[in-house]
Amino acid sequence: AASPASGSVNPGSSVSSTITSTLTNGSAQTVNLTASGLPSGATATFSPTSINSAGGTSSLTIATAAATPPGTYAVTVTGTGASSTRTTTFNLTVNGPPGCSGTNSTDVAVPDNTTVESSITISGCAGNGGSASTVAVNILHTYIGDLVVNLVAPDGSTYLLHNRTGGSADNISQTYTVNLSGEAANGTWKLRVQDAASADTGTIDTWTLNLAGSTPPTCSGTNGTDVSIPDNTTVNSPITIAGCSGNASATSTVAVNIVHTYIGDLIVTLVAPDGSTYVLHNRAGGSTDNINQTYTANLSTEVKNGTWNLRVQDAASADTGYINSWTLTL
Known part of the structure; x- marks a missing residue:
């Protein structure tokens, strides 16, 4: 188990968690600890690197680089013993640069009949989003009538931007205005794109979220x-x-x-x-x-x-x- 089971960090800094083991059956053994699923530029160290399965503890430290990309990552901690292997998950959130806007320009493929997501992490933005926040979306996709596009807030609330309109038109390149005044600004926001029909595919090319709204102006x-x-x-x-x-x-x-x-x-x-x-x-x-x-x-x-x-x-x-x-x- 990891305690805490999640943590957030600014790029270039580190976060820690205590890893513990509990013996539920059999005899005590030495458990070697490793971590996987780390974002680019991040490293994980354990002190000590192995523990006793009967109540042993180790301090996990995850250090990020200045260039580590913002987002939330499920880091898998694996304990390997002589007769068994067990895992637990530590959810690492790497904050975005301070401010109330962000852009994700990493391409995400949108296959047929599939739902995909692209994330932007906002940090250092006080209070809630603006009543006239904007979501600038650029999706390359033939037949945009296949697509359902939602903005997903950090608390899981969804805001529908596009719902299978446009028929055979190609590509969505549009800025949507959304009232996000009920949502805390900081956290990981997602653009969720569902391809709800066959025969046409595409790519989330880039999207920009600006939470400042119209007062103060963007x-x-x-x-x-x-x-x-x-x-x-x-x-x-x-x-x-x-x-x-x-x-x-x-x-x-x-x-x-x-x-x-x-x-x-x-x-x-x-x-x-x-x-x-x-x-x-x-x-x-x-x-x-x-x-x-x-x-x-x-x-x-x-x-x-x-x-x-x-x-x-x-x-x-x-x-x-x-x-x-x-x-x-x-």
């Missing part, structure tokens, strides 16, 4: 309108921020999803309202397809309000693509 935005990127051409996709006071953060984020073969052709730049430019991607990646990445930019000298642009230059011939969506959080 200081993030998403543009999910496709913008074609022809050969040897520069294009822009705008996001207008309004009602936000002061300057942007030193850790502002730009979540970019560009569909393009041979990303070594591309120069991607964030353009501030005053015309200042911040290069995010400069012809790296060679023949790799597509850019699906969240960049951190120091925008602390820039006023939040105004029209921001994602500028994409195709600087070579033979490969083309399009800006699929992007999200700016200031």
Whole structure:
């Protein structure tokens, strides 16, 4: 058994639990302890590494790295003895960066007749969500009439966003406004997507949750309108921020999803309202397809309000693509 059986931690920090054993039958034996199911960058240590099955205890410490991805993970603790093996689970929650918004741009496949989830962990956001919180969803899927899409709050409450509408149309790229004033902001939120029919499949491409609502105003935005990127051409996709006071953060984020073969052709730049430019991607990646990445930019000298642009230059011939969506959080 693990006590406590769950814990939360900020990336780069550690959390502990006491592992105990109880003899229920037979003779006492030495039990060796191991852990599995850890997220990327996390390590588990036991002190001591083995215990007596008749009431032995060990301290489990799980240390995370700064880059450990936010989310909730079921860590399996296994005790292996000479004649038996037993397990218990410690639920580890890795907090997201402080703030009231988050983006998950990791692709999640949506097979036929299956329900899948993509999570965002919010931490450091005081109080409840806003009455006009937003959920920006980008799902690549043929025949969106197959899909049921819900936002799932940390307490398990569900908010229906899309219910098998749209018929044979392809893809959902839409921002939904949801009253989340009854929900605590901090915790793990999930986008749950059900494919309720056969023949068409797809992918959760990216989604952004902003819990600030309209009071105070949100200081993030998403543009999910496709913008074609022809050969040897520069294009822009705008996001207008309004009602936000002061300057942007030193850790502002730009979540970019560009569909393009041979990303070594591309120069991607964030353009501030005053015309200042911040290069995010400069012809790296060679023949790799597509850019699906969240960049951190120091925008602390820039006023939040105004029209921001994602500028994409195709600087070579033979490969083309399009800006699929992007999200700016200031």
